[in-house]
Amino acid sequence: MKRTVFAYPYIVWMLIFILAPMLLIVWYAFSKGGSFTLGNLITAFSDPVYMRVLLRSVWIALKATAICLLLGYPIAYLLSAMKKSTASLLYVLFIVPMWMNFLLRTYAWQVLLDKSGILNTLLAFLHLPAQNMLYTESAIMLGTVYNFLPFMILPIYTVLIKLDASLVEAAHDLGANGIITFFKVILPQSIPGIISGITMVFIPAITTFAISRLLGGGKFMLYGDLIENQFITLGKDAWPVGSALSFILLVLVLASMAVMRQAERNAGEEGGILW
């Protein structure tokens, strides 16, 4: 018996649960009444509302990714520089929230940010004016960054702890102070972690839904919400356009992954051993 037979269940699984839904989406996106059409796609592209939502989604995802990188890199760096025992404790603290349900975590922010929520109660206690925090674009940003920050920290941390300490010593030995060593040795060596972190934050951020509804109050619809809306609220008639929207998002994600992979390859050619 060939050992490849053990792969059959997984192949079946993938056919049913991954390939089939994708094909269904493509089918709905490109057909109308059983015949091929580009009409759904044209509708999805030409509607200025859809376009604005798409651009907003890309913009929010890019901004959230940038903020995650700016926050996550220093955190990962500090963790990697700490004593192993302290670092693993803090590492767990970053992970623990991820054991909770995504929606639950986001609801928690609602409670915190609400007009009569915990933060405003605290402000009132300090005799400061209440802030309108919930249902703003910043709240959406906060929720997105909060939810996806661990995905930025982990890959960077993993690369940094594997970094050969003698390379840092070699840089010092050759006259580089801490800052030069960071930019000329540590940062270039951690590019694979950065790229993987960006991918792991950007893709879920651009496809996310619910965050904008829970923390943005529906005022700032994102592409994920738009798709959800087509399928859940508008019913079966909206499925073809919903599928077209999904298809556009899928292409966007694949394109961004291709860009990331290329960036990684370039870094790889420059750097030799990565990962």
Next chain:
Amino acid sequence: MSKHLIDLIDLRKEYDGVDVLKNINLYIRDGEFLTLLGPSGCGKTTMLRLIAGFVLPSSGQVIMGNKDLAGVPPYKRRVNTVFQKYALFPHLNVYDNIAFGLKIQKLSKAEIQARVQEMLELVNLRGYDKRWIEQLSGGQQQRVAIARALVNRPQVLLLDEPLGALDLKLRKGMQLELKRMQQKLGITFIYVTHDQEEALTMSDTVVVMNEGVIQQVGTPIDIYNEPKNIFVAKFIGESNILPGVMLQDYRARFHGREFECVDFGFAAGEPVDVVVRPEDIDLYEDNRSSLTGKIKSVLFMGVHYEFQVDTEGFSWTVHSTDYIAPGSEVSLVILPDAIHIMHKSLNPDELERPTEDELADAAALAEEQK
């Protein structure tokens, strides 16, 4: 050559309450090739790292050119290191690896270019400037590591077991090349190794270390011929070590016999350790000396044979180019200058209790003096 370049004064380093270096006092002369030799864990690498500045001493001073280096970070020391695993930057090519230090010094492009080429020339890697590190063999990486350190024209080059990862033939070649570079450039080399042969071939001065303590400092010839204690005698080359008693100047008693020797200045009756190198013993197939025994085994070593000769329970290691069949009865001749007498080791770890032989010798001596 005579000027002190580096002085280590009462240097001590502890990790988690354990002293890995205990009270080191050592000077290093300008332009010399000094080797720190010892088994792993003896503190030799720690000493190198203290000089480089990667670790700070628990107490004591590192003085270089009359200046205490206590507050001087590694990147401000005129010292460069060749690391054990080379520590070359994998994201840079050969040229940029070597130019790393020069770029930080903000030298002109033309000068960097000239100095890197000069170094590539020195380490026989001309034309390799655009290669990536992972495309190089171990020996080539080693050369890049040396070039990257030397290009900065340090006062001292620190080498941490740089040849450890190379095969024997490559290692021999690199030993000669390193020595040639050191003589050509006139830079002080501090070289860490556990390979005694390497230390003897390359060094002007050898510092033998064990358990954080300097055992002996001397030229390779001194270290080999005049080991100060059992540790040095055992670590450098092979030796037959016997307990004995010094009877008077030039006369020692060991293995139940009296021998003439060339050592003097010991107290009469002082218990000593006697070292006889295997190549200094002559074997004869007749009874020309009273020290006779039987050949237990013979090993062919290439240049010579190694014999184990049993005399009254002591097994002598003897090297000779002439073959004698195992089982033969032989006599051993040990000439006075083949005998090296050492004071009993002061290191408590090596202080052995007097053996049967020693007690017998002491008793015999007491008998004689009566």
